Amino acid sequence: MLKLIWLVPVLPMVGVVINGIFGRWIRDRAHLLGVGTTGLSLLIALGIFFQTLGGETLDWDVYSWVAVGNFHATVGFQVDALSAVMMLVVTFVGFLIHVYSVGYMHGDPGYARFFTYMNLFMTSMLVLVLANNYLLMFLGWEGVGLCSYLLIGFWYRKQSASDAGKKAFVVNRIGDAGFLLGLFLIWRTFGSLNYAEIFPMVPDIQQVLTRPSVLGLSLVTWITILLFIGATGKSAQLPLYVWLPDAMEGPTPVSALIHAATMVTAGVYMVARSNALFSAAPFSMEVVAWVGGLTAVFAASIALVQNDIKRVVAYSTISQLGYMFLGCGVGAYASAIFHLGTHAFFKALLFLGAGSVIHALGGEQDIRKMGQLKQKLPITSRTFYWASLANAGIIPLAGFWSKDEILAAAYAGHHSFLWALGSAGAFMTAFYMFRLYYTVFEGKDNVDHHAAHHVHESPPAMAYPLMALGIGTLLVGVLFGFPPDHGLYHRFVEPVFAAEGMEAHAIGLETTLGLAAVATAVAALGIWGLARSWYKTGDSPAPARAAERFRGLYALILNKYRVDELYIAVFVDFGKWLCRLSWTVDDKGVDGTVNGTSRLTVVLSQVSALFDFRGVDGLVNAIADVIQGGSQAFKRIQTGVIQNYLLAMAMGIFVIVSLYFFF
């Protein structure tokens, strides 16, 4: 049964091939295959998941991919608790979003193309999480990056969409370069890219790994830092997060699937998968934790003031990914992956809900033009409410258990400042989620008159996935996460994350409960203490007054701290300057040399021609002229009168005879 694992990524590929080639004839039936193959994948994944629950694992090299010299890479699958959880999250959320897309993308001219890309994404993502070596993971990693690019720029006629796709691709490329360098270093150090060979080796070559090398950092620190650079690109962490908000140009199901639930969590998965390496590099762990913590607060603060419904959720995603990295950084890998899973549910739900709202309003994304949608969109508003609560971390919804665990681990790991940072982030999260919820679904009705007539609840294809994810959001946390650190989930994944991560949890039950209480109180304060009073009715003057008082700060945050402008000034403009410089060198230097050479050749040729005309030809012509001149002179004797010749002959004879006589 476990060997059926190969079907999980291959099935969506079937959809890719058929929809990709015959899409133009399949057109609006493309979802049959797109959703069907994903559904089959989900079924198989479920079967495999339940088998792994019984403790079964698999590490299976299907075939040898690359064998060059002493370098071997295989296409192989690894099924353990970690990949099983990831696989299940990906297929489950992926399937629901595929179903949702049937409704959302209905009638789009690129319908078949959409499902082709989505299936390709499913394949790549599943390869990424199921691979048993880094190279195959990298293949999936690049595959999801490609699909991300294709799907962000899905409406490629829109300039901003195609720009956003390019931006995502280029920024990801920076991270991927780091990942790739990390892989090189791993191969150089361990002589293998297989998880099963690398991780057990770490304790054995501890001394080699921890000896200071370049810049005083040890080898394993370098490896993990490079891998983490890859993770920051893919998972939108500081400083490479800038592509994710722009990625919202893509269709909303894409945002839900790729830019919330699955692809962006690939970095977290990669760090968790490499936990043996990271745990051997305390410095890298510090970096991961700090980057995660700072990103969590940074992105949350931007989300406070954004007015585009999808962008708020996008910044929320960045922020939540920050929490996951914070968890990884303090050694709570299991909690980080748990948060990944719960986040996949409620963030996908938020995006699908946002999509539903946008769909209902005919494409409107500005929350200032929404409001009072609660009655008109009952399913959407209800599920959105649950997801917002989950994102805010209110007990007993999904987000509470996982986020609380991460913060507790940070506290227990003596990262009190990071804990405080995370808690501040949690407060902001609660606030911005409910600012969004109240503004969109309650508050004042600011809907456009034109849009107002055909506001309608979404079709069943969209509503059912919302409900399914909503139920997941309600239950998944308490089902798997209770009691904290010893729940079903933790017992399941424990074998994957060796003892390192666990020792930090040696804090008492009282402390745990106390931290949970603090977290809940903070979140509750954010929701009911602030957001509710400011936005519930929609006519409170408080938000505007606050914006007025902190005018400079507000403008700064509204403009996303001007990071994009900074990057444009520093990197893009620098790049352009460099291009112009090389162009100048090319134009003036290289072309100049070439042109100079040609000009020199022309001059030399002219000299040579002169010599040829005057010298060589001149000599020839001179000879000819002399001969001609001579001929002109002497032709006079050719009179044609025979007697002249005769006379000449006679005189000649006379002369010769005379000479004979006289000498």
Place this chain on the structure above:
Amino acid sequence: MIPLSHYLILGAIIFSLGVFGALTRRNAIAILMSIELMLNAVNLNFIAFARYLPQTLLQGQVFAIFVITVAAAEAAVGLAIVLGLYRNFKTVNVDEINLMKW
């Protein structure tokens, strides 16, 4: 007996007449005739020397006959050329037939 020098002087006179005629006559036939004179002057010399020089084995006479033969052939060819010239130019005056020049 008439001395050899008389023959030679006569031959020289006839030859000179022939040269003069060939150089001065305009008529092509007259030129041919002048050439004939020169040839015959030469013949006269041959015969004279053959008669007056010892140990000769008829070489002079034979040569004279050769010259006469060649002269006959030459006259035939020459008169044919003159006829051809006349047909083309309606004249046999050589100073008028001067196409073969520059």
